Amino acid sequence: MEKQTRAANAKxxxxxxxxxxxxxxxxxxxxxxxxxxxxGADKGGVGKTTIARALxxxxxxxxxxxxxxxxxxxxGTLHRFHPDITEVVDITDVSDQMRILDTLDDTNARxxxxxxxxxxxxxxxxxxxxxxxLEYARNGxxxxxxxxxxxxxxxxxxEIADIAPRANGIEYIAARNFINESDxxxxxxxxxxxxxxxxxxxxxxxxxxxxxxxxxxxDLANSSFGDFxxxxxxxxxDAQFSFTLxxxxxxxxxxxxxxxxxxxxxxxxxxx
Amino acid sequence: xxxxxxxxxxxxxxxxAGKTLFARVLIEFLKRFDEMPGVFDTNVPxxxxxxxxxxxTTLLSFERxxxxxxxxxxxxxxxxxxxxxxxxDRITRLxxxxxDHVGFIEExxxxxxxxxxxxxxxxxxxxxxxxxxxxxxxxxxxxxLIENRVRSETDKRTGVHHAHPGLQGLLRMxxxxxxxxxxxxxNRPGFTFQDFFPAGALPLAPEGPAIxxxxxxxxxxxLEGVTCQINQIHMELxxxxxxxxxx
Numbered sequence: 001m002e003k004q005t006r007a008a009n010a011k012x013x014x015x016x017x018x019x020x021x022x023x024x025x026x027x028x029x030x031x032x033x034x035x036x037x038x039x040g041a042d043k044g045g046v047g048k049t050t051i052a053r054a055l056x057x058x059x060x061x062x063x064x065x066x067x068x069x070x071x072x073x074x075x076g077t078l079h080r081f082h083p084d085i086t087e088v089v090d091i092t093d094v095s096d097q098m099r100i101l102d103t104l105d106d107t108n109a110r111x112x113x114x115x116x117x118x119x120x121x122x123x124x125x126x127x128x129x130x131x132x133x134l135e136y137a138r139n140g141x142x143x144x145x146x147x148x149x150x151x152x153x154x155x156x157x158x159e160i161a162d163i164a165p166r167a168n169g170i171e172y173i174a175a176r177n178f179i180n181e182s183d184x185x186x187x188x189x190x191x192x193x194x195x196x197x198x199x200x201x202x203x204x205x206x207x208x209x210x211x212x213x214x215x216x217x218x219d220l221a222n223s224s225f226g227d228f229x230x231x232x233x234x235x236x237x238d239a240q241f242s243f244t245l246x247x248x249x250x251x252x253x254x255x256x257x258x259x260x261x262x263x264x265x266x267x268x269x270x271x272x
Numbered sequence: 273x274x275x276x277x278x279x280x281x282x283x284x285x286x287x288x289a290g291k292t293l294f295a296r297v298l299i300e301f302l303k304r305f306d307e308m309p310g311v312f313d314t315n316v317p318x319x320x321x322x323x324x325x326x327x328x329t330t331l332l333s334f335e336r337x338x339x340x341x342x343x344x345x346x347x348x349x350x351x352x353x354x355x356x357x358x359x360x361d362r363i364t365r366l367x368x369x370x371x372d373h374v375g376f377i378e379e380x381x382x383x384x385x386x387x388x389x390x391x392x393x394x395x396x397x398x399x400x401x402x403x404x405x406x407x408x409x410x411x412x413x414x415x416x417l418i419e420n421r422v423r424s425e426t427d428k429r430t431g432v433h434h435a436h437p438g439l440q441g442l443l444r445m446x447x448x449x450x451x452x453x454x455x456x457x458x459n460r461p462g463f464t465f466q467d468f469f470p471a472g473a474l475p476l477a478p479e480g481p482a483i484x485x486x487x488x489x490x491x492x493x494x495l496e497g498v499t500c501q502i503n504q505i506h507m508e509l510x511x512x513x514x515x516x517x518x519x
Contacts, residue, residue, distance in 0.1 A: 213337050243348040244341045247374020 034104035035269045036137075037145040040116030040124065042159050046151035047177040049077045050215075051207060052115040054256045055147070056082055057225045059111055059266065061257075067109035069100050071124075072117045081224050081234075085109070091116065091124050101133060104142065110270060121148070121159075125166045138169035143269040145171035149207075151179055157195040173265060177207040205259040214248040217241065225253050276513055277351055277385040280309075281413075283359040283367070284392040285402040290420040290447060291392060292320045293458070295358040297498050298390075299325060300465040302354055309354035312343050314363060321358050334363045334370075344376055351383035364402065368409045377412045387413040388509060392420050397436075404438035414512065416505055417442050421449040443508055445501040450494045457487055468492050469499070 039052045052068065056078075059066040068086040070076035073096075076088035089096035091114070104112060116124050125146075128134050137144035146167045150156045164172060174196070196204070218228045221241065229250045233239045260266060280298060282291045292315075299321075302309045311329040313319030322329040330346070332339035347355055359367055371377055377387050389406060393399045407415055417439060457463065468491050 211337055242341050242345050243376075243379065244337070244344045244374055247344075247376065247379075248337075250375065251373045 032110070032270075033141065033143050035111045035143045035145075036104065036114065037111060037147060037265075037269065038114045038116060038121075038124070039147045039149065040114075040121035041149040041151075041156065042119055042121050042162075043151060043153070043156045044118030045179075046149045046156055047179050047207065048118070048149045049115055050210075051147060051149055051175055051177065051256075052078050052113055053081050053225060054207070054253065055260070056085075056113060057253060058257055058260050060224075060226060062266070064111055064266065064270065065109045066111045066113060067107055068113040068115060070115050071120065072115070078115045080222055083234075091120060091127070097127070097131070101131075111266070122162060122166070125163070129166070134166075134170065143171075145173065145265055145269050147173045147175050147205075147265075149175045149177055151177055152183060160195055171203070171265065171268060173203045173205055173263065175205050175207055178209045203263065205263055207259070208252060208255045210252045211245070211248045214245040214252070217245050218249060225249055229253065275510075277354050278509075279347055279355040279357060279380065279385060279387045280390060281357045281359055281367070281387060282390045282392070283364045284361055284394070285364060285396075285399045286394060287361050289361070289392040289394055290418075290422055291358055291361075293422065293455075294390065294392065294418065294420070294447060294498075295321060295356055296324060296458075297465060297495065298502060299356050301469075301499050301502055302356070304466060304469050307353065309356050310346070310350070312355065312357045314339070314343075314360045314367075315358060316360075319358070334360075334367055340370055344370075344374065347385065348376075348379060348383060351380060351385040365405070368406055372409050377410060381412070386509070386513075388505075389413050389415040390418055391415055392418045395419075400436040400439060403442075404436065407438060407442070414509060415442050417444045418447060419444070420447045422447055422455065443505055445498075445505060448494055448497040451490070454487060454491055454494070457491070465495060468495050470496070 037055065039048050039055065041048055049070075049072075056066055056068060066085060068078055068082060069091075070078040070086050070088045071091040072078070073088050073090040076086070079086040079088050087099065089099055091097065091100075100112065100114060114124075125134070133142070134144070136142055146163075148159070148163050148167075150160070160174065164174075218225060221228055221239070222234045223232070223239075224234070227234060227236075228239075228241060229246050231239050231241050231246060282295045282298070284291055295311075299309060299311060308325075308328050311321050311325050313321040313329050313331045314334045315321075316331060316333045319329070319331045322331040330342060332342045334340055334343065343357070371387070380387060387410070389410065391403045391406060393403060403415065403417060458465075468488070
């Protein structure tokens with residue numbers, strides 16, 4: 001019998017799971033369940049890739065093997081900062097979907113991160129639903145988390161109503177990204193509750209604002225946040241980055257680490 | 273043991289507390305008995321120190337990140353000398369919060385440089401509270417509380433901080449009183465303390481008439497009162513260094 005793909009099997013599982021536990025699509029290479037974390041938003045410019053980079057840094061610092069898929073084909077921003085462990089894919093392309101999902105059991109990475117390009121989150125979740133991967137995760141065969149990145153605008157917050165229900169049965173985290181000095185309508189209680197009461201309170205994280213110049217310097221250096229803080233270039237050589245800017249980045253990374261540890265996302269998913 | 277460099281931060285919670293006068297004495301003291309320190313003046317746009325020590329002073333706005341880099345990066349890049357930082361009262365909290373955020377004090381220590389804070393109290397509860405806040409924000413930097421008795425620069429609200437529980441056990445010094453007539457002389461263009469340190473020649477003001485001998489005596493007496501205490505603080509800090517090295 002030909003080796004079946006996870007995407008194909010997930011589809012099959014969707015149809016059969018309710019009556020009987022489906023056979024494992026392939027013999028697992030390890031006992032641990034694959035862990036997938038999707039990071040996305042339909043609105044652009046809310047900091048999806050920045051949060052993906054911060055999450056990768058969080059995992060790398062904790063010695064959790066990680067790989068990532070950057071869906072900003074053909075170029076890819078995430079790939080620029082973590083080229084060794086990031087592949088650029090077109091998430092709408094079936095062969096690229098297979099590159100992600102059918103390799104979950106074969107990879108040495110404990111966690112797979114998928115950075116969804118702007119405007120494709122809803123569509124991607126629909127695709128994952130259609131091929132049965134969401135159902136597969138809901139049934140506990142994979143650990144799946146969705147970090148939904150929100151900017152402080154009505155357009156961004158309106159996405160909560162669309163996306164949160166799709167995340168039923170998986171770990172859904174609304175990430176409030178303070179990309180500028182504004183807040184999330186906390187000054188208007190009614191508006192704030194209108195949006196955020198749709199979200200389980202345990203599933204919210206705040207991403208603090210990083211100083212613009214510090215952000216630009218990391219961007220310019222093509223370094224991961226960890227390398228920049230450690231004053232290393234992307235290829236591991238000693239760098240001459242500003243001590244002050246490194247300090248700002250270090251503080252920002254620590255604050256995000258604290259938020260991620262507070263909600264226990266990685267612990268929850270990797271212990272599943 | 274090699275002498276560790278110091279970055280002296282001179283601050284207060286309000287303007288006209290005497291920060292710049294004390295900074296001038298400290299700079300000239302270091303110049304006289306050690307070497308000219310690097311000077312940072314954060315009183316933009318019109319800092320007095322850049323006028324007095326133009327070659328060695330950097331005028332900057334610490335509220336802007338470029339200013340923070342111009343100060344903190346410069347010190348970390350050249351930690352082998354002393355620095356004097358005259359802090360505008362507007363940025364006291366921001367400055368120490370930034371030091372804490374970027375881990376400056378710890379990083380500087382690894383380069384052989386210690387931060388020492390001179391905080392000029394005015395005796396008000398707000399002043400004591402800010403000093404106590406700094407103790408919590410930068411616990412690894414020694415804080416020296418200064419009571420400034422110079423009449424022209426303080427409203428003499430003294431005594432409140434003596435009872436403040438969070439300020440017990442800190443190093444202290446008093447800047448002795450000095451009549452405004454002498455302050456006016458000190459503030460004249462071209463005035464330097466160099467000629468008033470022990471064994472200095474009788475001073476001649478570069479601009480305007482020479483300072484009368486009677487004034488010279490009074491300024492010398494005042495300067496000696498301040499510099500003796502700076503010496504005392506230096507010895508206390510050196511003792512702390514030695515004890516830290518042994519522990």
